[in-house]
Ligand SMILES: Nc1ncnc2c1ncn2[C@@H]1O[C@H](COP(=O)(O)OP(=O)(O)O)[C@@H](O)[C@H]1O
């Protein structure tokens with residue numbers, strides 16, 4: 104089974120028969136038999152209404168949560184066989200996250216927030232800051248590097264968060280509703296940024312409930328009630 | 340980027356550099372300064388109290404030791420016992436001469452009550468207003484025997500024993516309103532004007548003489564009362580023989596009724612005072628420890644709230660690759676930082692209080708190293724204990740739930 108996932112060349116992330124059930128009365132089946140492969144260099148959007156299981160899927164792809172059953176392969180590793188500390192290690196080097204709420208640290212500058220993307224690799228701060236400068240430059244915020252996170256606009260905060268996700272050149276960037284807290288113009292600019300980063304080779308998964316926004320991405324995976332409804336790639 | 344990702348057991352582990360660990364522990368303090376300072380205050384007060392108590396007790400002890408050193412512990416005080424059925428309490432008239440014969444004795448100074456005489460600022464003062472002062476006839480070597488010193492003027496001397504002069508104890512001078520001898524002053528003593536030639540500093544080894552007017556035996560016999568009997572005798576001796584002398588003293592002074600003689604060592608009273616103070620020190624130390632505990636509870640409380648408020652940050656850090664251990668170490672570190680700040684602040688506060696009070700009392704300022712090290716160590720222990728539970732809670736926060744919040 105594992106072989107069939109790893110078989111396609113340059114696989115960034117693979118899910119096969121993934122189910123997630125939250126315990127409770129009654130139990131919630133948040134994901135049902137999900138198969139999904141994301142190749143290196145792809146830009147995929149996962150679109151579905153609220154409560155359809157998008158965030159659950161993103162957490163499982165990002166090793167923040169474990170599937171109830173099925174196989175998840177990240178960076179060539181079968182996640183189910185790994186202890187928590189190895190999953191943390193995978194996150195520290197191979198996965199970048201972007202969230203709707205940005206999650207910047209209020210007491211730090213934009214530069215240091217970006218540098219935190221490498222915090223748990225053990226790299227010394229001076230090196231991390233060097234990488235952070237380059238990463239901030241990639242999202243067009245080099246001029247804001249010494250500003251405190253709290254002094255930035257929403258769009259700028261999300262760019263800082265994206266720079267933080269990019270800093271370690273991860274195998275994949277996972278973004279959960281990255282435009283959810285932004286006005287449509289700013290959100291569109293963030294989508295532009297993600298498209299251009301992907302054009303430079305970064306593998307990105309973007310979650311959204313916005314079907315219109317989803318149209319801007321080359322591959323759209325629709326999800327409803329925890330099941331994948333469709334998986335459409337634009338032809339060009 | 341290729342698919343040849345590492346096999347499971349070759350994944351480089353998440354690591355947090357020590358410098359980053361400290362930085363992470365400090366982030367809560369930087370973003371919530373006021374709250375941090377307030378939560379460290381309890382520890383600061385606890386440590387401050389303990390350091391101040393230890394510092395003051397050490398400073399006062401060193402002052403006492405210096406005082407004992409200067410006054411000497413080789414002096415005995417001999418008195419008639421004044422217990423039930425022991426009569427008026429007089430020593431035999433030849434007691435000083437007898438004591439002088441004990442070999443190791445170096446100096447003997449006798450004091451006799453001049454019971455009939457009172458001292459007044461002038462002859463107009465009604466005779467009832469004695470100000471609680473009394474008159475004593477003393478040997479001229481009393482000052483050196485008691486290691487006393489003069490606040491003003493000179494002590495009595497043998498040159499003119501019959502001349503009506505008086506030396507006032509410190510309290511006596513104060514009560515008579517005599518502060519200096521820049522101008523010639525006389526006091527009405529018995530039925531005679533006595534010239535005041537000296538004022539004593541307080542006598543640490545014989546505080547009751549502070550309330551007395553001292554005259555020579557000759558003057559007392561000439562002007563006041565003829566048959567003087569010694570009431571108190573101060574005896575200096577070779578320090579190594581003090582126990583031997585003490586053992587034979589009563590029998591030497593009053594061979595018939597040695598049980599009517601009371602022999603004490605005045606320096607013991609000073610040492611007893613020190614012991615009483617150290618009991619008080621223990622009480623205050625206990626209060627300091629309670630303040631420290633309350634401070635620890637305060638920190639734990641603030642930390643628990645902080646963990647609840649910072650779930651988003653915890654979720655983010657887990658997403659960035661932090662292990663549970665990294666999270667718990669961060670919050671434990673924050674608690675330790677808070678308590679260390681409190682501890683250092685407390686040591687500074689305690690040292691400042693010690694310095695201020697000791698300087699005010701004229702003591703040498705001593706803050707014992709054990710108080711400084713112990714204060715900070717106690718703060719660290721409290722901080723570690725206070726941070727343990729919040730750190731565990733922080734580590735247990737589910738990253739997915741934390742990231743769903745807001
Ligand atoms: N910890 C949980 N316990 C129980 N049910 C949960 C939990 N987290 C999410 N769910 C449920 O799982 C379903 C999918 O949630 P989610 O993945 O957040 O959807 P989406 O991100 O698409 O809005 C929802 O019905 C939600 O209520």
Ligand SMILES: [Mg+2]
Nearest residue numbers: 157158159279
């Ligand atoms: Mg969601």
